[in-house]
Amino acid sequence: MARISRYYDVNRDEAGHRVLEVKVTGFPLLHLPLLNKSTAFTDEERRLLGLEGLLPSGVSTLDDQKARAYARFQEQGTDLEKHAYLRNLQDYNEVLFFALLEEHVEEMLPIIYTPTVGEAVRLFSRLYRYPRGFALSSRNVARASELLRNLHQEDVRMIVATDSSAILGIGDQGFGGMAISIGKLSLYTAAGGVGPDKTLPVELDVGTGRQDLIDDPLYLGERHARLTGAEYDDFIEQFVRAVQTRYPKAIIQWEDFSKDTAFRVLEKYRKVIPSFNDDIQGTGAVTLAGVLRACALKGERLRDQVIVVHGAGAGGAGVAAALRDGLGREGLSPDEVARRVFVLDSRGLLTDDRSMEEYKRALATPRALTQGWRGTDLLSVVREARATVLLGLSGQGGIFSEEVVRAAAANTPRPVVFPLSNPTANTEALPEDILRWSAGQAIVATGSPFPEVEFEGQTHRIGQGNNAFVFPGLGFAAVLTRASEITDTMVAEAAYALADYTASAWPERTYPPTHALREASRAVALRVARQAITEGVAREPKVLGLDDEGLSAFIERRFWRPKYLPYRTAPGAGPDL
Ligand SMILES: NC(=O)c1ccc[n+]([C@@H]2O[C@H](COP(=O)([O-])OP(=O)(O)OC[C@H]3O[C@@H](n4cnc5c(N)ncnc54)[C@H](O)[C@@H]3O)[C@@H](O)[C@H]2O)c1
Numbered sequence: 001m002a003r004i005s006r007y008y009d010v011n012r013d014e015a016g017h018r019v020l021e022v023k024v025t026g027f028p029l030l031h032l033p034l035l036n037k038s039t040a041f042t043d044e045e046r047r048l049l050g051l052e053g054l055l056p057s058g059v060s061t062l063d064d065q066k067a068r069a070y071a072r073f074q075e076q077g078t079d080l081e082k083h084a085y086l087r088n089l090q091d092y093n094e095v096l097f098f099a100l101l102e103e104h105v106e107e108m109l110p111i112i113y114t115p116t117v118g119e120a121v122r123l124f125s126r127l128y129r130y131p132r133g134f135a136l137s138s139r140n141v142a143r144a145s146e147l148l149r150n151l152h153q154e155d156v157r158m159i160v161a162t163d164s165s166a167i168l169g170i171g172d173q174g175f176g177g178m179a180i181s182i183g184k185l186s187l188y189t190a191a192g193g194v195g196p197d198k199t200l201p202v203e204l205d206v207g208t209g210r211q212d213l214i215d216d217p218l219y220l221g222e223r224h225a226r227l228t229g230a231e232y233d234d235f236i237e238q239f240v241r242a243v244q245t246r247y248p249k250a251i252i253q254w255e256d257f258s259k260d261t262a263f264r265v266l267e268k269y270r271k272v273i274p275s276f277n278d279d280i281q282g283t284g285a286v287t288l289a290g291v292l293r294a295c296a297l298k299g300e301r302l303r304d305q306v307i308v309v310h311g312a313g314a315g316g317a318g319v320a321a322a323l324r325d326g327l328g329r330e331g332l333s334p335d336e337v338a339r340r341v342f343v344l345d346s347r348g349l350l351t352d353d354r355s356m357e358e359y360k361r362a363l364a365t366p367r368a369l370t371q372g373w374r375g376t377d378l379l380s381v382v383r384e385a386r387a388t389v390l391l392g393l394s395g396q397g398g399i400f401s402e403e404v405v406r407a408a409a410a411n412t413p414r415p416v417v418f419p420l421s422n423p424t425a426n427t428e429a430l431p432e433d434i435l436r437w438s439a440g441q442a443i444v445a446t447g448s449p450f451p452e453v454e455f456e457g458q459t460h461r462i463g464q465g466n467n468a469f470v471f472p473g474l475g476f477a478a479v480l481t482r483a484s485e486i487t488d489t490m491v492a493e494a495a496y497a498l499a500d501y502t503a504s505a506w507p508e509r510t511y512p513p514t515h516a517l518r519e520a521s522r523a524v525a526l527r528v529a530r531q532a533i534t535e536g537v538a539r540e541p542k543v544l545g546l547d548d549e550g551l552s553a554f555i556e557r558r559f560w561r562p563k564y565l566p567y568r569t570a571p572g573a574g575p576d577l
């Protein structure tokens, strides 16, 4: 049996039930978040594990503990305090943290994830309390393999790694990006079924371009400019090689790399180690899914739309590529596709006669198409191209102005407007404004959560178009099938799986409600796993011969759930560390 951790393993008892065999007892056992049941240790476990006298005599159930923790959660004054409270709980007792999250996912998702996680990133060095994850820096990267051996986990399967160069829409955050890696992995466990013992958040601390961080005496990261060029490339290379050695079954999700590194790192490593870029590919898939749903809601097809993507970084380019692919699948030729998707960066429309970064070239509009246009700024493009779909990935709060939204509404009875930038302050337009400017006709989804909008007696639900609906299922499928590679077709399958799931379970909506995140992720995981098997990239022998029912049952069985297992000591366990 594969070992799970230096401190424990899961085994079967005589009756065949799962039991956790600990190699640590006494006080340290109460300080390992993956092992600590705190007040839920039974009297017998307390006796056996040297815990008597270390805990109050009352024994709580997990439900009691949840009730206690939820009451404390509610007493926290601000969202940031709630975030800190939940993060402390996670670092104290992970089963309890995930059990609580499971019960209150709609309420707690915006606290552990977007938008509050953005504040936690900004204030990371100030909020810091307990160690979590793996911090690689320019100072220690040469010894990456050796340092990975300091981690107690023996079988990490899912890594989220950031270099913090473009966190959400708030830019370079130095070491603080670690909070994003942690938040994404919490969703992997809560929604994607990957056990917390199999996840590893990573901060690739290559320095920061922020002088204010370098000058901050409390800053916890490396105090030097970002590595670039060969130094940067070597850093990533050493990280990847070390992961391959220590955790050969691991998958990497690249997160919040700025456009300057995101495409390069993805392309260099996607065939070296199973990996994907969440901002490029996850966002592409989630946006395609939402636009497909929006089209269905208005009784049209994707191929009928003219799409403007505002922002051409990792997110924008990924979204444009996914929509182009979607249009191709509906039968449009490459020429026709080029007339349907218009991408803008900070200098306006990408046209093929312009200078631009290499990765943008494939998304550029032929100059000839813009003949006679009055301009190539956002408003002009919406007007001249007669855009029906407006997708915001520029991180520029408020840039979808009244004029822009009205221009889109003039092109079609039901414009689709998705301001997808995070966190909340970076949203390109507020849902209530979009609905007002479009006389209640727009179909709106946002990257950060927004409450529903009442407009002229109608209630409009605002879907959350966030890659959270894609990455947990996509990554989980790759883990379960031990995919050798995460292919573009697997990512596309995630988009169609999400759209189909939403159509059947939430037919009135663009995206499922967040309390259905886990169900949505399972639907995504099933289809992606099937695609991996069909394409021959699945390496897990147990999934190869399975039909859909068998595959679904396999996913269900492997889905980690927060509950306490009975404990016993492993043979040879010491009294403490
Ligand atoms: N909803 C989601 O799931 C999701 C996923 C990924 C990214 N995003 C959001 O997209 C935004 C960008 O993220 P990214 O990862 O692409 O960052 P990035 O740094 O890779 O790219 C940012 C891009 O924004 C564009 N931009 C900047 N100023 C602009 C302006 N004034 N006009 C037009 N374009 C401008 C540029 O093209 C730039 O390349 C962020 O706010 C992020 O939160 C949302």
Ligand SMILES: O=C(O)C[C@H](O)C(=O)O
Residues within 6 Å of the ligand: 114, 167, 168, 169, 256, 278, 279, 421, 422, 447, 466, 467, 468
């Ligand atoms: O983190 C999110 O909420 C989504 C996305 O990955 C982003 O960078 O904005």
Ligand SMILES: [Mn+2]
Residues within 6 Å of the ligand: 168, 255, 256, 278, 279
């Ligand atoms: Mn991101």
